[in-house]
Amino acid sequence: MTEPNHRHHHPEGDASAPGDASIAAPAVRKAAPGAPHGQHGGHGTGGNGGHGGHGGHDHAAMIADFRRRFWIMLVLTPPILLLSPMIQEFLGLAETLAFPGSTLVLFGLSTIVFFYGGWPFLTGFVSEVGNRKTGMMTLISLAITVAYVYSTATVFGLAGEPFFWELATLILIMLLGHWIEMRSVMGASAALQALVALMPATADRVLPDGTTEEVPVSDLRPGDRVLVRPGAKVPTDGVVVEGRTSLDESMLTGESKPVERSEGEVVIGGAVNGEGAITIEIRKTGDETYLAQVIEMVRRAQESRSRSQNLADRGANILTYSALVVGIATLVVWIGVGAPYEFAIARMVTVMVIACPHALGLAVPLVVAVSTRLSATSGLLIRDRASFERARNLDVVVFDKTGTLTEGRFGVSDVIPLGALPADAVLGWAAALESQSEHPIARGVTRSAQERGLAVEAVRDFRNLPGEGAEAAVAGRNVKVVGPGYLRRRGIETAHADVERVAEQGKTVVYVLLDEEVVGAIALADVVRPESREAIAKLKAMGIECMMLTGDARAVAQSVSAELGLDDYFAEVLPDQKADKIREVQARGKTVAMVGDGVNDAPALVQADCGIAIGAGTDVAVQSADIVLVRNDPRDVTAILSLSRATYRKMIENFVLGAGYNVVAIPLAAGVAYSWGVILTPAVGAALMSLSTVVVAINAKLLERRRKDIAALGLQQS
Known part of the structure; x- marks a missing residue:
C-alpha cells in the first residue's frame, strides 16, 4: 500500500527491533579475573586503594592466613598475660605465678607473637615504604615495634615496666579485626567473581x-x-x-x-x-560474549578513579601523617609532665593504632564494588564512574524520541468512526484487509486489532491500489483502506474535527471504505512506550527536567511532548545538530544527561555530562556512552540516577564512619581524659579501629537492599 506524503512516513532513526542482545565493549583482557584489585585498601597504602602490601593477593588465602595466625596468637596470649607483672599485680597473683626465669619465658613468647603474629603488618610496612606512601601498615608496625623494642629493653636492663601484654593483645585484636573485616570485604567486593560464576564450565x-x-x-x-x-545454563551467546x-x-x-x-x-x-x-x-565465544563484555565493564569501572575516591585517599594520607605527629607529640608531652616511660609509650601506641586510616581507605572502594555489582546484575552497565557520580546532580535529561521514548514502529493511536459503525468494527474491517500486506502501516493496523482481541474475517481478491492504498473482498463486502489523496481525487468530503486534530498532530491518517462508503478514519503514529510515561513522571518527581530530541516534524514532536508531559522538545533536528542542542541546554547552566540508542545519537552522548545508551543500541552508541542500559525501558534511567544518589550517600556515610570517630577517639587515646579516669589501652584502640572498618564494610553491603527497588524499576528517593 502506498500513499504519497503519508503512507511512506517513517519516524527518524532506526525503528527496527534489536536483533542481538550483545553489548559492544572493549575486549576483555582477563577471561576469568580474580579479585578486583583496589578493594582491600588497608593492606597496602591505607588510602590508596590497596595497590601495595597484600592488595594483589588472593583474598581467600589471606583470610585463611589471618585466621590461622589469630588462633595461634589466641593460644599464646593467655600465658603472656599471666606472666606479665602488671597483670599479676592486678589479679593479686604475683607471688603465685612468679618463678625463676619467668621474664625470659615472657620475652620468648612475646617475640614469637611479635614476629609471627605481626608479620603481615611488618611486611605491609616494608611495602608501603617501598611505594613511598605511608598508611595503615606503617602506623601498626611502628606501634607494635615501639612496644616490642621498649619492652625488650626493660628485660635486659632498662628501667621501666614491660608491656608485652599490651603488645600481645594489640596483635591479637588486629588479627581478629582483619579476619572479620576481610570476610566482610569479600562479600562486598566479589562482583567479578559472581559474574564469572554465571558461566558454566x-x-x-x-x-x-x-x-x-x-x-x-x-x-x-x-x-x-x-x-x-x-x-x-546457556554456555555462550x-x-x-x-x-x-x-x-x-x-x-x-x-x-x-x-x-x-x-x-x-x-x-x-x-x-x-x-x-x-x-x-x-x-x-559468539570468549571475549565477544555479552557476559565477558559486562565483566570487562565492571572491572574497568571498579579500577577507575573517581573524585570521591581521590578525596578519600587524601583524607587517609592526612590522617596517617596526623597520627604520626599526634603520637610523637603525645609521647613528648607525657614524658614532659613526668609520666612513666611505659605509660607515655602506651599512649603513643594507642594514638597510632586508633588513627589507622583503614576504614577511610575502604570507604569508597567498597561502595564502588557493591554498586557496580548491583548495577551490572540489574542490566545497568557503568562504563565511566565519574559520569555515574555526576548523575546525582543532573538538572536535565534529554531523550531521543524514536526507539527510546517510542517503540520505533507504527501503531494505531485513534479510530474515528465517520458513520454508523463503532470504532472496533471500523478497525476490524481494516485489519482484515491489511492482514494481506507487509507495509508498516498495515502491520500497525493488524497488531492493534490483535491487541483488542478483534476477530478478522477471511480475505479474497486482495490487490494494491498504486499510490492510493489497497482493496479486497471481505465477507462479501468491498473494503478499501486508502489515504486522503484517494478521497480528494474522487471529490469525497470527509471533514471532521477529530480527523483534523490528529492530522495537525502529525499523525498518519488512512480512511476505511465499505462498499465505497467512508465508515471511519484511523490515525497511526510512532507508538509511545507505556513505560515512558512512568519514567518521565518519576524523573520530574526527582526534580529533573525532561526534554526530547527528534528529527520528526514539529507537529509530531509536539504531540509526543504533550502526551508525556515533557518540559521542552527540539524537533526537526538533523543528526549532526543533536550535539549542538545539548550544548544549548548546557549553556543555560544545566547539567545534562542524553539518552539515546542510535548511531546519530553518538555525538550528543559524548557532548552530554552523562551519556546513557538505552537498549541493545548500536556499537557506536554504546562506545560513546558513559552508562549502558541493557533493556529498552526508559524507567531504567530513573533507576540509574537513583542508584547514583544512593551510592554517593553511602560514600558520605562511610566517610563519616571511617574518619568521624577519630575526632573523639584520638584525644581519648592521647589521654586527655586521664584525670577523669578515662583511658584507652592499645588493645581497646585496636578494637575500635577494627570495629570502624567492619562497620564501613557492612554499611557498603547495605546498598544491596536497593536490588528490589531496581527490579521494580523505581529506586526510592531519600
Whole structure:
C-alpha cells in the first residue's frame, strides 16, 4: 500500500527491533579475573586503594592466613598475660605465678607473637615504604615495634615496666579485626567473581549424528550446536535453532520475569534454561560474549578513579601523617609532665593504632564494588564512574524520541468512526484487509486489532491500489483502506474535527471504505512506550527536567511532548545538530544527561555530562556512552540516577564512619581524659579501629537492599 506524503512516513532513526542482545565493549583482557584489585585498601597504602602490601593477593588465602595466625596468637596470649607483672599485680597473683626465669619465658613468647603474629603488618610496612606512601601498615608496625623494642629493653636492663601484654593483645585484636573485616570485604567486593560464576564450565555439543558430547566451554566455536537441557545454563551467546523454552536472565539483564525464546531468537550465555530443551547455534565465544563484555565493564569501572575516591585517599594520607605527629607529640608531652616511660609509650601506641586510616581507605572502594555489582546484575552497565557520580546532580535529561521514548514502529493511536459503525468494527474491517500486506502501516493496523482481541474475517481478491492504498473482498463486502489523496481525487468530503486534530498532530491518517462508503478514519503514529510515561513522571518527581530530541516534524514532536508531559522538545533536528542542542541546554547552566540508542545519537552522548545508551543500541552508541542500559525501558534511567544518589550517600556515610570517630577517639587515646579516669589501652584502640572498618564494610553491603527497588524499576528517593 502506498500513499504519497503519508503512507511512506517513517519516524527518524532506526525503528527496527534489536536483533542481538550483545553489548559492544572493549575486549576483555582477563577471561576469568580474580579479585578486583583496589578493594582491600588497608593492606597496602591505607588510602590508596590497596595497590601495595597484600592488595594483589588472593583474598581467600589471606583470610585463611589471618585466621590461622589469630588462633595461634589466641593460644599464646593467655600465658603472656599471666606472666606479665602488671597483670599479676592486678589479679593479686604475683607471688603465685612468679618463678625463676619467668621474664625470659615472657620475652620468648612475646617475640614469637611479635614476629609471627605481626608479620603481615611488618611486611605491609616494608611495602608501603617501598611505594613511598605511608598508611595503615606503617602506623601498626611502628606501634607494635615501639612496644616490642621498649619492652625488650626493660628485660635486659632498662628501667621501666614491660608491656608485652599490651603488645600481645594489640596483635591479637588486629588479627581478629582483619579476619572479620576481610570476610566482610569479600562479600562486598566479589562482583567479578559472581559474574564469572554465571558461566558454566562445560556444554553438551551436538555431533553430526545427533548424539552429544560434553566439552569445555572454551572448546566451543562459532557454528557449533549445543543442547541446553532444562535447568542448565546457556554456555555462550547464540541463536535457538530448535525448541522453545523460557530463560531466567535476571542475573544478566535484571529482567525479573523469565523471557520466552524460540527458533531464531538470541540467547545470552549464563542464562538459566527453564522447562524446555533447546538446541542453540553458537554465535559468539570468549571475549565477544555479552557476559565477558559486562565483566570487562565492571572491572574497568571498579579500577577507575573517581573524585570521591581521590578525596578519600587524601583524607587517609592526612590522617596517617596526623597520627604520626599526634603520637610523637603525645609521647613528648607525657614524658614532659613526668609520666612513666611505659605509660607515655602506651599512649603513643594507642594514638597510632586508633588513627589507622583503614576504614577511610575502604570507604569508597567498597561502595564502588557493591554498586557496580548491583548495577551490572540489574542490566545497568557503568562504563565511566565519574559520569555515574555526576548523575546525582543532573538538572536535565534529554531523550531521543524514536526507539527510546517510542517503540520505533507504527501503531494505531485513534479510530474515528465517520458513520454508523463503532470504532472496533471500523478497525476490524481494516485489519482484515491489511492482514494481506507487509507495509508498516498495515502491520500497525493488524497488531492493534490483535491487541483488542478483534476477530478478522477471511480475505479474497486482495490487490494494491498504486499510490492510493489497497482493496479486497471481505465477507462479501468491498473494503478499501486508502489515504486522503484517494478521497480528494474522487471529490469525497470527509471533514471532521477529530480527523483534523490528529492530522495537525502529525499523525498518519488512512480512511476505511465499505462498499465505497467512508465508515471511519484511523490515525497511526510512532507508538509511545507505556513505560515512558512512568519514567518521565518519576524523573520530574526527582526534580529533573525532561526534554526530547527528534528529527520528526514539529507537529509530531509536539504531540509526543504533550502526551508525556515533557518540559521542552527540539524537533526537526538533523543528526549532526543533536550535539549542538545539548550544548544549548548546557549553556543555560544545566547539567545534562542524553539518552539515546542510535548511531546519530553518538555525538550528543559524548557532548552530554552523562551519556546513557538505552537498549541493545548500536556499537557506536554504546562506545560513546558513559552508562549502558541493557533493556529498552526508559524507567531504567530513573533507576540509574537513583542508584547514583544512593551510592554517593553511602560514600558520605562511610566517610563519616571511617574518619568521624577519630575526632573523639584520638584525644581519648592521647589521654586527655586521664584525670577523669578515662583511658584507652592499645588493645581497646585496636578494637575500635577494627570495629570502624567492619562497620564501613557492612554499611557498603547495605546498598544491596536497593536490588528490589531496581527490579521494580523505581529506586526510592531519600
